[in-house]
Amino acid sequence: MEEQLFKDYEGKLTKKIIEEVKAEVKEQGLTKDQTKKVLEYLKEEYDTAKISPGEAIGILTAESFGEPGTQMTLNVFHFAGVAEVSVTQGLPRLIEILDARKEISTPSMEIYLKKGVSKDMAEVKRVAALIKETKLNEIATEFSIDLTKLQVEVQLNQHRLKDLKLKPDQVAEALNANMKGVKASVNGEKIIIKTKAEENELMETYKIKEKSKEVFIKGVKGITQVLPVKNNEEYVIITAGSNLKDVIEIEEVDETRTTTNSLFEVLKVFGVEAARQNIIREAQRVIEDQGLDVDIRHIMFIADAMTTSGTIKGITRSGITGEKKSVLARASFETPLKHLINASIIGEEDDLNSVIENVMLNQPVPLGTGLPELVTRGKKETAKEGKK
Amino acid sequence: MTDVFIDQRFVGSVENPKVFAKKVREERQKGKISGTVNLAYKPELNEIHVETSKGRVRRPLIIVENGKSKFTAEHIKKIEKNEMTWKDLIKEGIIEYIDAAEEEGAYVALSETDISPEHTHMEISPTTILGLTTSLVPFANYGQSSRLNRGSKAQKQALGFYTANYLQRMDTDVNLLHYPQNPIVRSFTYEMSAQHRHPAGQNIIIALMSYEGYNMQDAIVLNQGSIQRSLARSTYFRPYNAEELRYSGGLVDEIGIPNKEVKGYRAEHDYRLLEDDGLIHPEATVGEDDVIIGKTSPPRFLGELDEFSIAANKRRESSITTKNNEVGKVDAVVITDNEEGNKLIQVRVRHLRIPEIGDKFASRHGQKGVVGIIVPEADMPFTASGIVPDLIFSPHSIPSRMTISHLIEIVAGKAGALSGRTIDGSAFASESEKDLRKSLVEMGFRENGTETMYSGVTGERLKVKIYVGNMYYLRLKHMVANKLHARASGRIQLLTRQPIEGRAKGGGLRLGEMEKDCLVAHGASLLLKERFDSDKTTIHVCEECGMLAVYDDFRNNRFCHRCGSNVIINVVEISYAFKLLLDELKALGIAPRLKLRNKY
Numbered sequence: 001m002e003e004q005l006f007k008d009y010e011g012k013l014t015k016k017i018i019e020e021v022k023a024e025v026k027e028q029g030l031t032k033d034q035t036k037k038v039l040e041y042l043k044e045e046y047d048t049a050k051i052s053p054g055e056a057i058g059i060l061t062a063e064s065f066g067e068p069g070t071q072m073t074l075n076v077f078h079f080a081g082v083a084e085v086s087v088t089q090g091l092p093r094l095i096e097i098l099d100a101r102k103e104i105s106t107p108s109m110e111i112y113l114k115k116g117v118s119k120d121m122a123e124v125k126r127v128a129a130l131i132k133e134t135k136l137n138e139i140a141t142e143f144s145i146d147l148t149k150l151q152v153e154v155q156l157n158q159h160r161l162k163d164l165k166l167k168p169d170q171v172a173e174a175l176n177a178n179m180k181g182v183k184a185s186v187n188g189e190k191i192i193i194k195t196k197a198e199e200n201e202l203m204e205t206y207k208i209k210e211k212s213k214e215v216f217i218k219g220v221k222g223i224t225q226v227l228p229v230k231n232n233e234e235y236v237i238i239t240a241g242s243n244l245k246d247v248i249e250i251e252e253v254d255e256t257r258t259t260t261n262s263l264f265e266v267l268k269v270f271g272v273e274a275a276r277q278n279i280i281r282e283a284q285r286v287i288e289d290q291g292l293d294v295d296i297r298h299i300m301f302i303a304d305a306m307t308t309s310g311t312i313k314g315i316t317r318s319g320i321t322g323e324k325k326s327v328l329a330r331a332s333f334e335t336p337l338k339h340l341i342n343a344s345i346i347g348e349e350d351d352l353n354s355v356i357e358n359v360m361l362n363q364p365v366p367l368g369t370g371l372p373e374l375v376t377r378g379k380k381e382t383a384k385e386g387k388k
Numbered sequence: 389m390t391d392v393f394i395d396q397r398f399v400g401s402v403e404n405p406k407v408f409a410k411k412v413r414e415e416r417q418k419g420k421i422s423g424t425v426n427l428a429y430k431p432e433l434n435e436i437h438v439e440t441s442k443g444r445v446r447r448p449l450i451i452v453e454n455g456k457s458k459f460t461a462e463h464i465k466k467i468e469k470n471e472m473t474w475k476d477l478i479k480e481g482i483i484e485y486i487d488a489a490e491e492e493g494a495y496v497a498l499s500e501t502d503i504s505p506e507h508t509h510m511e512i513s514p515t516t517i518l519g520l521t522t523s524l525v526p527f528a529n530y531g532q533s534s535r536l537n538r539g540s541k542a543q544k545q546a547l548g549f550y551t552a553n554y555l556q557r558m559d560t561d562v563n564l565l566h567y568p569q570n571p572i573v574r575s576f577t578y579e580m581s582a583q584h585r586h587p588a589g590q591n592i593i594i595a596l597m598s599y600e601g602y603n604m605q606d607a608i609v610l611n612q613g614s615i616q617r618s619l620a621r622s623t624y625f626r627p628y629n630a631e632e633l634r635y636s637g638g639l640v641d642e643i644g645i646p647n648k649e650v651k652g653y654r655a656e657h658d659y660r661l662l663e664d665d666g667l668i669h670p671e672a673t674v675g676e677d678d679v680i681i682g683k684t685s686p687p688r689f690l691g692e693l694d695e696f697s698i699a700a701n702k703r704r705e706s707s708i709t710t711k712n713n714e715v716g717k718v719d720a721v722v723i724t725d726n727e728e729g730n731k732l733i734q735v736r737v738r739h740l741r742i743p744e745i746g747d748k749f750a751s752r753h754g755q756k757g758v759v760g761i762i763v764p765e766a767d768m769p770f771t772a773s774g775i776v777p778d779l780i781f782s783p784h785s786i787p788s789r790m791t792i793s794h795l796i797e798i799v800a801g802k803a804g805a806l807s808g809r810t811i812d813g814s815a816f817a818s819e820s821e822k823d824l825r826k827s828l829v830e831m832g833f834r835e836n837g838t839e840t841m842y843s844g845v846t847g848e849r850l851k852v853k854i855y856v857g858n859m860y861y862l863r864l865k866h867m868v869a870n871k872l873h874a875r876a877s878g879r880i881q882l883l884t885r886q887p888i889e890g891r892a893k894g895g896g897l898r899l900g901e902m903e904k905d906c907l908v909a910h911g912a913s914l915l916l917k918e919r920f921d922s923d924k925t926t927i928h929v930c931e932e933c934g935m936l937a938v939y940d941d942f943r944n945n946r947f948c949h950r951c952g953s954n955v956i957i958n959v960v961e962i963s964y965a966f967k968l969l970l971d972e973l974k975a976l977g978i979a980p981r982l983k984l985r986n987k988y
Binding site: 060062367 | 917
């Protein structure tokens with residue numbers, strides 16, 4: 001009996017709501033009449049929460065972002081003496097998110113560690129050092145060229161090596177693995193880098209010397225800075241640079257909570273649903289940091305629009321705006337000539353279904369009061385009257 | 389080794405840059421090297437730049453040596469006795485001029501008490517950290533820096549007495565304040581910069597309170613009685629010019645009342661203000677678009693058009709009229725010659741500007757506002773002694789802007805007005821607030837500047853004490869009379885058929901992109917269409933080819949240039965701007981075709 005009642009509401013309410021009511025009804029032991037009352041009330045609330053047809057949600061969202069955007073400050077306060085990882089904030093960051101830039105200006109991660117290690121400062125520091133990318137010039141004191149043997153000699157910084165728990169032969173190994181065409185060997189405290197090529201020139205050696213400075217030795221690629229920060233009881237590692245894929249493979253890292261602000265890395269590692277969530281999270285963070293308030297539904301709407309295609313597309317002429325159906329709408333956004341000429345080449349048609357085209361033609365826009373149309377069955381003659 | 393450059397040219401290097409720099413400076417102070425030479429040592433670049441070129445901005449500073457200022461009380465005495473001049477101070481190496489690059493390496497103390505052994509210079513006065521106009525802001529050291537900027541900007545826009553020979557001048561856009569006053573509260577730079585000969589404001593009584601909400605959001609309330617007693621009145625002058633130009637072929641413009649045959653002749657009524665010489669007489673009242681100078685010009689294309697029309701040979705009317713929206717009285721008429729020897733007529737029109745709602749006023753502390761209401765004197769609040777404020781200022785303008793200097797000027801102005809003296813409000817060197825408060829008490833006023841006030845409307849005593857005092861107020865040049873604009877219909881642009889832009893031409897007020905978004909967001913679709921109807925047109929479309937067809941109004945038939953008259957041609961209403969777009973696309977070689985369909 002009760003099952004039937006719930007079935008009646010399928011389609012009127014969402015599945016999730018019905019499931020929740022079912023569970024709650026069972027727990028509270030409500031009668032059928034009471035259950036019906038609950039469902040009826042819920043339906044009413046659900047319907048009022050829905051947006052009415054013809055509501056200009058796109059413009060509303062744009063205005064809801066645009067208005068606080070004018071108040072955002074470009075300069076963010078910094079605190080003297082406090083260790084910080086500088087992250088782009090405010091309007092530049094918001095633009096970056098909405099444009100879905102592949103290369104963001106300050107990639108950064110928040111690395112959470114597994115429960116066992118996250119509260120132990122020494123452990124956290126060890127993991128942080130493990131994650132940080134180390135290049136050869138960070139652990140070397142001097143690079144010199146032996147003119148007689150035409151080889152590069154690298155003097156290593158013993159203190160740094162100790163801190164990083166590195167041995168010279170490990171450094172040489174890393175050099176051999178990550179640098180092409182050279183052979184590195186240990187000679188006491190020095191590392192000798194030689195070219196594998198038969199013929200050797202001074203200029204070549206100089207190039208090797210310069211190249212070797214930037215060779216990756218240890219850590220996770222791309223992470224240039226690490227900063228453990230206390231966050232209610234446990235430590236979180238904030239980084240400059242982002243490499244989600246490699247970081248979550250580290251044993252101590254809690255991959256369920258670790259995040260990055262790079263939308264495309266999330267897309268690559270966790271898929272488009274996670275990327276959508278990340279857009280919402282990042283956009284909301286920018287807005288909250290500025291002390292502003294934008295309804296989350298606007299942000300969700302933008303995130304949905306950006307990700308429905310299965311990948312992230314920005315609101316740019318190469319992204320979702322460029323995929324608008326209407327030629328006139330695209331032409332009114334950016335690079336009008338390009339769109340008009342391409343449209344003429346393939347003979348595109350514009351159905352004038354959207355807002356901007358109708359504004360251009362001075363026709364009622366199909367929104368609000370312009371949306372409803374009255375259909376009457378006219379006499380057959382009136383249809384012919386058009387032909388004169 | 390440090391490289392040395394003279395005027396950006398490399399000349400050599402020195403072993404010890406610090407010693408070198410010190411030596412050069414010492415020689416300069418001794419007068420062995422010209423005082424116009426400046427040296428900048430840049431340790432981060434390891435370079436020394438010596439500058440002798442012209443065009444550098446330099447400023448004087450007192451030299452400090454071993455933690456001691458070289459300028460002593462002895463020098464002050466000598467200067468007071470006229471035994472020493474500015475030049476002597478420079479000659480004796482007490483004061484030197486520093487340019488921007490050298491200043492980078494200097495450590496300048498603000499006052500004598502701040503001097504430490506590291507200091508190299510000292511300011512002559514702490515006021516010198518401010519510019520000329522900013523230094524005129526009284527009690528500037530009590531204000532927020534951004535407000536000082538705005539305060540000095542306001543002073544530049546204030547109406548005043550810009551020159552004494554204004555009657556002989558033909559300047560454009562001139563405003564003159566009637567009865568300008570010197571401020572009671574002023575800084576010592578006021579007289580120094582001869583400001584007292586060009587005052588630009590008036591001392592008025594100001595009360596800090598709200599008045600029925602007419603002074604919210606920076607608006608101000610003005611006392612009508614004060615205005616009738618000519619508070620902040622000004623005159624606006626505008627010159628109009630006409631020249632008897634000479635054209636090729638010995639033709640000239642003629643100044644005089646145009647005769648009726650002239651092409652473009654206005655109605656006889658329009659020339660009523662002109663005298664026989666074609667000029668308006670002084671003190672004539674002129675309205676909008678009245679002819680001031682009658683003038684005719686020779687025909688435009690002489691000769692060529694003769695064969696086709698007789699009309700073309702006529703002289704053209706080219707009289708000078710007053711501008712749109714501008715009225716007044718003719719102040720002066722000048723007949724003279726210009727550099728080319730052409731006859732030149734200049735007519736100056738004057739207009740009395742009595743403060744009205746919407747006119748802009750400001751204090752010297754970046755507190756600007758427009759008049760929100762003008763209240764009859766009887767309705768203004770008054771103090772126990774019967775003082776009625778000239779202006780009511782909203783207290784909400786104070787906390788977030790932190791213009792403490794504004795508040796102090798009120799106390800200072802009050803003390804100054806009551807004791808009949810000027811108050812020194814120089815930044816960092818002003819009369820102390822304590823003394824000002826004390827002098828108020830001595831004169832029988834409350835030391836914090838507040839007074840009991842009574843409502844002018846009901847006569848009831850106000851429940852709180854009101855902060856009243858005297859302050860220097862500026863009338864700014866932005867007046868509604870110059871800005872008020874509205875239009876229902878009027879001229880349109882030839883190309884787009886949309887209304888023209890600008891107040892002077894009687895243009896429309898644009899409903900812009902973002903305003904459009906607002907209407908869309910509200911779903912007010914039909915209102916939006918109606919608002920954009922300014923350039924609507926009907927076009928005829930050939931249903932065969934989708935291109936524009938022709939409607940021959942004379943024969944009442946429609947045809948398409950391509951498909952002939954045997955096709956269906958329909959009428960659509962669109963914006964002219966879109967028709968223009970279609971035409972421009974065609975010019976690009978793109979064929980935009982309209983496929984008509986009944987929408988319903």
